Amino acid sequence: DQQVKQNSPSLSVQEGRISILNCDYTNSMFDYFLWYKKYPAEGPTFLISISSIKDKNEDGRFTVFLNKSAKHLSLHIVPSQPGDSAVYFCAASARNYGQNFVFGPGTRLSVLP
Amino acid sequence: EAGVVQSPRYKIIEKKQPVAFWCNPISGHNTLYWYRQNLGQGPELLIRYENEEAVDDSQLPKDRFSAERLKGVDSTLKIQPAELGDSAVYLCASSSSRNSEAFFGQGTRLTVV
Numbered sequence: 001d002q003q004v005k006q007n008s009p010s011l012s013v014q015e016g017r018i019s020i021l022n023c024d025y026t027n028s029m030f031d032y033f034l035w036y037k038k039y040p041a042e043g044p045t046f047l048i049s050i051s052s053i054k055d056k057n058e059d060g061r062f063t064v065f066l067n068k069s070a071k072h073l074s075l076h077i078v079p080s081q082p083g084d085s086a087v088y089f090c091a092a093s094a095r096n097y098g099q100n101f102v103f104g105p106g107t108r109l110s111v112l113p
Numbered sequence: 114e115a116g117v118v119q120s121p122r123y124k125i126i127e128k129k130q131p132v133a134f135w136c137n138p139i140s141g142h143n144t145l146y147w148y149r150q151n152l153g154q155g156p157e158l159l160i161r162y163e164n165e166e167a168v169d170d171s172q173l174p175k176d177r178f179s180a181e182r183l184k185g186v187d188s189t190l191k192i193q194p195a196e197l198g199d200s201a202v203y204l205c206a207s208s209s210s211r212n213s214e215a216f217f218g219q220g221t222r223l224t225v226v
Contacts, residue, residue: 032212034214043218046214093212098211100158103155103156
């Protein structure tokens with residue numbers, strides 16, 4: 001049973017427009033969420049995080065939104081750049097329960113020039 | 114500051130042969146993880162260390178996989194004997210604590226033929 005889902009395997013966006021990557025989870029104990037970016041032949045790179053006590057966290061062009069009632073989070077990239085083309089992984093953990101991070105299957109973002 | 118270093122980057126072995134992967138975490142990081150990533154999927158945790166103690170190895174196939182973290186710094190992951198289904202990317206990651214984001218190495222791509 002997949003606890004963290006990323007239902008869109010791929011997404012294409014025009015350069016300069018907004019990219020929205022979605023993530024859904026099933027475990028209501030999850031209280032901390034991360035987004036990672038992965039380029040080919042490299043390990044995942046930490047991008048941004050959000051705690052369940054917040055509903056938004058922003059870092060430059062990247063904003064993560066958390067909707068706890070819907071068990072849904074999204075990553076917004078504005079404006080999108082060709083260098084943002086990568087696979088994005090959503091990860092979640094139940095820190096207060098000592099659980100390790102669980103990763104989603106990833107969404108491949110292509111930003112077209 | 115150096116990131117997480119893994120070696121080798123690539124390994125091709127015949128089935129039933131042994132293989133070992135090495136990881137040097139970020140200096141000062143007490144928590145070390147080994148993940149396995151299959152094609153098209155997110156990383157899956159194999160084992161987590163807090164210093165030199167393996168605190169979560171519930172997902173490690175113990176009949177053929179073993180790991181150690183000597184002196185709470187470097188770590189090795191071994192497979193003996195390897196099976197065709199072990200072909201994957203093996204990622205090492207470290208963090209300052211279990212509740213913090215993990216930093217990943219570049220991974221070792223294992224191909225079992």
